[in-house]
Amino acid sequence: MSQADDFTFPRNFKRRYPVAVRGEGVYLFDAQGKKYLDACGGAAVVTIGHGVPEIIDAITQQARQLSYVHSSQFTSWAAAELAEVLAQKFPGPRQHARVHFTSGGSEATETAIKIARAYWLARGEPQRYKIISRWVSYHGSTLGALGASGNKVRRQAFSPLLPAAMEHISACFCYRCPLGLEFPACALACAEELESAIQKAGAENVAAFIFEPVVGASSGAVPPEGYLRRIREICDAHGILLIADEVMTGAGRTGKYFSVEHWGVVPDMILLAKGLASGYAPLGAVLAAEKIWRAIEAGPGSLDHGFTYQAHPPTLAAGLAVQRYLEKHNLLERARQRGEYLSKKLDALRALPCVGDVRGKGLLQTVEFVANKNTKAPFAKEFNFNFRLFENLQARGVMVYPMRGTVEGGAGDHVLIAPPFVIEEAQIDFLVEQLTLAIAEVARAAQAAGAGGS
Numbered sequence: 001m002s003q004a005d006d007f008t009f010p011r012n013f014k015r016r017y018p019v020a021v022r023g024e025g026v027y028l029f030d031a032q033g034k035k036y037l038d039a040c041g042g043a044a045v046v047t048i049g050h051g052v053p054e055i056i057d058a059i060t061q062q063a064r065q066l067s068y069v070h071s072s073q074f075t076s077w078a079a080a081e082l083a084e085v086l087a088q089k090f091p092g093p094r095q096h097a098r099v100h101f102t103s104g105g106s107e108a109t110e111t112a113i114k115i116a117r118a119y120w121l122a123r124g125e126p127q128r129y130k131i132i133s134r135w136v137s138y139h140g141s142t143l144g145a146l147g148a149s150g151n152k153v154r155r156q157a158f159s160p161l162l163p164a165a166m167e168h169i170s171a172c173f174c175y176r177c178p179l180g181l182e183f184p185a186c187a188l189a190c191a192e193e194l195e196s197a198i199q200k201a202g203a204e205n206v207a208a209f210i211f212e213p214v215v216g217a218s219s220g221a222v223p224p225e226g227y228l229r230r231i232r233e234i235c236d237a238h239g240i241l242l243i244a245d246e247v248m249t250g251a252g253r254t255g256k257y258f259s260v261e262h263w264g265v266v267p268d269m270i271l272l273a274k275g276l277a278s279g280y281a282p283l284g285a286v287l288a289a290e291k292i293w294r295a296i297e298a299g300p301g302s303l304d305h306g307f308t309y310q311a312h313p314p315t316l317a318a319g320l321a322v323q324r325y326l327e328k329h330n331l332l333e334r335a336r337q338r339g340e341y342l343s344k345k346l347d348a349l350r351a352l353p354c355v356g357d358v359r360g361k362g363l364l365q366t367v368e369f370v371a372n373k374n375t376k377a378p379f380a381k382e383f384n385f386n387f388r389l390f391e392n393l394q395a396r397g398v399m400v401y402p403m404r405g406t407v408e409g410g411a412g413d414h415v416l417i418a419p420p421f422v423i424e425e426a427q428i429d430f431l432v433e434q435l436t437l438a439i440a441e442v443a444r445a446a447q448a449a450g451a452g453g454s
């Protein structure tokens, strides 16, 4: 065989990627036999661990029986069963939610935006099309989903192509409050911005507000008490749909099935992907509250939207088997417990001169790096602290998810730590030990390169 990356179009042509050949539990192995602790589950995807035989059996069995049908022609038992399991998890008062399957998070965002639009058409309010979202957020890489996203680094190259119907309000990001305020004296001014944005756009023109209850890759920000409730109130006051993007946080990652459950808020739609099939198959879903699908059912009766691979039976079999596995092994509780342990261990990193903040919920934790703790000034953008740290850790056999752009202008570095729920405390100890050593090395290199730090 030729080089593994000779014919693939890689994410980055300047890098050589190790060839992964096997996964088992919290570990990945490459073609050279090197072992990696997967402390980020890829991109906060893997929840139940790699290589669980019963998931692979479920996929195989389904593929053997029925590998494909088009959703305009058939449904399948796998679709019916998984939809029922997910619909019953919909938070809040019992209702009959419905589930639209996709092949990932971006497709789920696109679908939810179109469902929101279809809902308003069905309700006889065709002027409602605007979507409001937040800066420092990510909803996917397709153009509609990227348009809703507020991650400036990821938007930059494609900004001329992004839809104009998307508006953004300030992030809810206490460590770097974009309004320069402090909680609780701020009185949730960032939530109040939604009210002003709605007034400006004209409430009668706004279809939906989409947000990540706990921000994923863009910052890892966790909202303060009261934020979600205030957002729900504002949406209700204007009849605007609330879409919770739980692509990263859903399916248990924060210790509850949906992260909105930490604050008792019920959205109108919830997006799932990543952890839904724990990486065993490309699966996403939009959960729609009863009022939404009933309006569409009673109106046009159909949605002019779909993907060839939506509701793909073996993929759904993977999702279903993962739900059963989570349940059988009580893994949400494990995510909560291990999350607490991880968060406590990571908190110790605050003592390091370049660790500005540690934040997160459950097994979704973020560490942010700064050149100066008092001013929160970032390291020089060109130094690429986050990626150097990633490389240093990869060499040590530990995988984390590096991100830049935490600060306005594209500077700012953080890493996401989101291991499978089955990680043991000793493995968390090893991770934090290696992280501590790697941070010290990269911080020394930054200082030597004149990129900041003391």
Ligand SMILES: Cc1ncc(COP(=O)(O)O)c(C=O)c1O
Residues within 6 Å of the ligand: 043, 103, 104, 105, 106, 107, 109, 138, 139, 140, 141, 212, 216, 217, 245, 246, 247, 248, 273, 274
């Ligand atoms: C919150 C959130 N929404 C949407 C997406 C897009 O999902 P996908 O990459 O599966 O298309 C992501 C991916 O990182 C995400 O974190």
